[in-house]
Amino acid sequence: MMNNQTYYAGIDIGGTKILTVITDAGGTILGSKKKKTRPEGGFDGVMDRVAECFNDALLDAGVEKTALTGVGVGAPSAITADGIAVHAPNLDWHDLPLQAALQERLGLAVYPENDCNVGTLGEFTFGGGKGAETLVGFFMGTGLGGGVIYKGEMVRGKCRLAGEVGHLVVQAGGRKCGCGNHGCVEAYASKTGMGRRFRKEIEDKKRSSSLKAECNGDYANVRSSILAKAYAAGDEVVQETLQEAAEYLGIAVASVINIVGPDIVVLGGGVFEALGKELVKTVRKSAAKNVFPAAIMDSVSLELATLGDDAVALGAVAYAMHETGHSASLE
Amino acid sequence: MMNNQTYYAGIDIGGTKILTVITDAGGTILGSKKKKTRPEGGFDGVMDRVAECFNDALLDAGVEKTALTGVGVGAPSAITADGIAVHAPNLDWHDLPLQAALQERLGLAVYPENDCNVGTLGEFTFGGGKGAETLVGFFMGTGLGGGVIYKGEMVRGKCRLAGEVGHLVVQAGGRKCGCGNHGCVEAYASKTGMGRRFRKEIEDKKRSSSLKAECNGDYANVRSSILAKAYAAGDEVVQETLQEAAEYLGIAVASVINIVGPDIVVLGGGVFEALGKELVKTVRKSAAKNVFPAAIMDSVSLELATLGDDAVALGAVAYAMHETGHSASLE
Numbered sequence: 001m002m003n004n005q006t007y008y009a010g011i012d013i014g015g016t017k018i019l020t021v022i023t024d025a026g027g028t029i030l031g032s033k034k035k036k037t038r039p040e041g042g043f044d045g046v047m048d049r050v051a052e053c054f055n056d057a058l059l060d061a062g063v064e065k066t067a068l069t070g071v072g073v074g075a076p077s078a079i080t081a082d083g084i085a086v087h088a089p090n091l092d093w094h095d096l097p098l099q100a101a102l103q104e105r106l107g108l109a110v111y112p113e114n115d116c117n118v119g120t121l122g123e124f125t126f127g128g129g130k131g132a133e134t135l136v137g138f139f140m141g142t143g144l145g146g147g148v149i150y151k152g153e154m155v156r157g158k159c160r161l162a163g164e165v166g167h168l169v170v171q172a173g174g175r176k177c178g179c180g181n182h183g184c185v186e187a188y189a190s191k192t193g194m195g196r197r198f199r200k201e202i203e204d205k206k207r208s209s210s211l212k213a214e215c216n217g218d219y220a221n222v223r224s225s226i227l228a229k230a231y232a233a234g235d236e237v238v239q240e241t242l243q244e245a246a247e248y249l250g251i252a253v254a255s256v257i258n259i260v261g262p263d264i265v266v267l268g269g270g271v272f273e274a275l276g277k278e279l280v281k282t283v284r285k286s287a288a289k290n291v292f293p294a295a296i297m298d299s300v301s302l303e304l305a306t307l308g309d310d311a312v313a314l315g316a317v318a319y320a321m322h323e324t325g326h327s328a329s330l331e
Numbered sequence: 332m333m334n335n336q337t338y339y340a341g342i343d344i345g346g347t348k349i350l351t352v353i354t355d356a357g358g359t360i361l362g363s364k365k366k367k368t369r370p371e372g373g374f375d376g377v378m379d380r381v382a383e384c385f386n387d388a389l390l391d392a393g394v395e396k397t398a399l400t401g402v403g404v405g406a407p408s409a410i411t412a413d414g415i416a417v418h419a420p421n422l423d424w425h426d427l428p429l430q431a432a433l434q435e436r437l438g439l440a441v442y443p444e445n446d447c448n449v450g451t452l453g454e455f456t457f458g459g460g461k462g463a464e465t466l467v468g469f470f471m472g473t474g475l476g477g478g479v480i481y482k483g484e485m486v487r488g489k490c491r492l493a494g495e496v497g498h499l500v501v502q503a504g505g506r507k508c509g510c511g512n513h514g515c516v517e518a519y520a521s522k523t524g525m526g527r528r529f530r531k532e533i534e535d536k537k538r539s540s541s542l543k544a545e546c547n548g549d550y551a552n553v554r555s556s557i558l559a560k561a562y563a564a565g566d567e568v569v570q571e572t573l574q575e576a577a578e579y580l581g582i583a584v585a586s587v588i589n590i591v592g593p594d595i596v597v598l599g600g601g602v603f604e605a606l607g608k609e610l611v612k613t614v615r616k617s618a619a620k621n622v623f624p625a626a627i628m629d630s631v632s633l634e635l636a637t638l639g640d641d642a643v644a645l646g647a648v649a650y651a652m653h654e655t656g657h658s659a660s661l662e
């Protein structure tokens with residue numbers, strides 16, 4: 001049963017938008033607010049906008065700040081145990097006191113954590129991974145993020161830097177990745193990675209594709225809805241590239257299955273929201289081919305993420321519940 | 332302090348030999364016995380030989396069977412929660428009741444588990460990984476085995492099949508592996524994998540190497556001591572192949588670091604016993620190049636295994652301690 005006297009806030013700080021949700025103890029969203037991040041305003045400017053977004057979400061939910069049990073935050077950075085955001089390339093943050101800055105502005109205890117870890121926790125607690133004991137999440141958008149929940153607990157390592165499943169090397173010496181290395185799964189299974197192949201096929205090999213007109217040369221930032229339309233229309237370059245992405249993703253999925261033996265693997269992010277049904281079979285087939293022993297695949301279910309754009313904010317709620325000693329009391 | 336009133340037995344059932352050790356509560360070996368496995372005698376024949384080996388080890392240690400708190404067993408097979416050995420290719424076992432057969436013969440509770448998992452637990456408890464919280468072990472011999480200990484607990488997944496770090500795919504579509512797949516790290520970083528390259532370099536490309544005379548065409552089964560001699564003598568084929576193996580192993584090490592963030596990675600097995608000093612730097616360099624984020628490497632130490640041929644038997648002791656509700660009371 002829901003406990004109406006306990007509330008949580010979850011804040012997703014992204015490169016372009018901030019989203020705050022206010023929930024009850026079961027994770028039901030009672031109110032929310034979205035705001036542009038405007039990272040050009042600097043760290044303090046963003047922190048001020050987070051505080052405004054948080055206050056507006058409380059108003060939207062009709063919940064008093066004093067009724068909150070915890071505030072969780074997901075941010076696109078590694079976060080130390082002291083609440084320092086080590087490096088957020090999208091926000092141009094380096095070693096900034098995220099936890100302290102927000103606690104000062106909100107007047108409450110704040111629990112910040114990496115957005116991919118928190119998004120994975122969101123799907124584990126409230127989404128496509130509900131009921132799992134051990135779960136791995138992959139989120140395919142501009143990059144390939146993800147995280148690992150082992151027996152109910154977020155895996156971060158003592159260093160708090162573990163869980164970067166997008167940078168597993170699946171093709172030694174292969175395609176260049178945004179991280180500087182070669183052959184990471186992200187170099188194939190992300191919009192940035194697929195963008196390299198789109199450019200090669202369309203610009204270098206002069207193959208015909210609707211993307212040429214649609215994306216104005218910016219092949220790494222094609223919207224997922226445009227990919228889905230081209231895919232459905234039989235655009236061969238788009239179909240091949242997405243299927244290749246799904247195959248490579250399946251190899252990384254197999255690696256994580258080999259290592260931690262999850263019961264559920266959740267696939268999410270913009271690309272899977274738009275094209276999940278077209279891709280999930282290929283991911284499963286590739287994972288099945290690459291796991292060892294083969295029988296391990298019988299114990300793993302591949303699920304599409306269900307929380308969409310709310311995954312990180314709801315995951316931040318789940319994280320706040322965990323850090324304040326509560327677990328999600330699901331109905 | 333040692334507790335002299337508590338004893339354990341650890342049994343390592345390998346493809347060629349059975350080793351039983353009897354230890355005190357601190358893992359000090361008080362007596363042991365080695366016997367040939369003779370798998371051609373079938374499952375019952377091997378079980379009888381295990382029982383003889385066990386009884387001889389008790390005599391060697393001067394310990395009564397009734398003084399044993401637990402008996403752990405490592406076997407080259409996946410083992411179900413019901414104690415069934417699912418598949419041991421080296422012994423030609425399929426779905427055999429390992430636990431029941433041994434309990435009947437020994438008259439004691441027996442705890443069987445996969446030998447690589449148990450070997451990793453051995454190094455974690457008594458060897459090169461002592462003091463770790465989260466540890467990954469890689470053992471490079473004929474194949475590439477290993478396992479993962481996460482916060483003190485063996486990682487097996489609900490299916491009990493997880494932890495197969497040797498079959499992480501690091502080169503999609505690459506060299507054929509003994510498992511049937513392509514590009515597993517074992518296809519490069521094991522004697523079997525290196526054997527393929529030795530053959531290619533020496534037989535196909537006619538490059539000069541002392542292995543040609545030493546191994547009589549059986550390039551996949553060169554003894555580690557012969558590899559070490561050739562390496563030290565400047566044999567280029569051997570040096571290149573071993574360094575390549577270490578580089579590929581480093582990629583798999585990076586993958587496991589990315590996923591679970593261990594504090595220690597232990598490198599063992601025959602090849603590392605013979606050539607650890609020559610290889611560990613390359614493994615570390617390759618791992619550092621392939622982890623993400625790079626800073627994670629600062630929190631990981633690479634250690635050579637220290638238990639040698641006793642790793643599985645001592646790991647079986649540690650497993651018995653764990654399963655009987657004791658932990659190793661190290662001095």
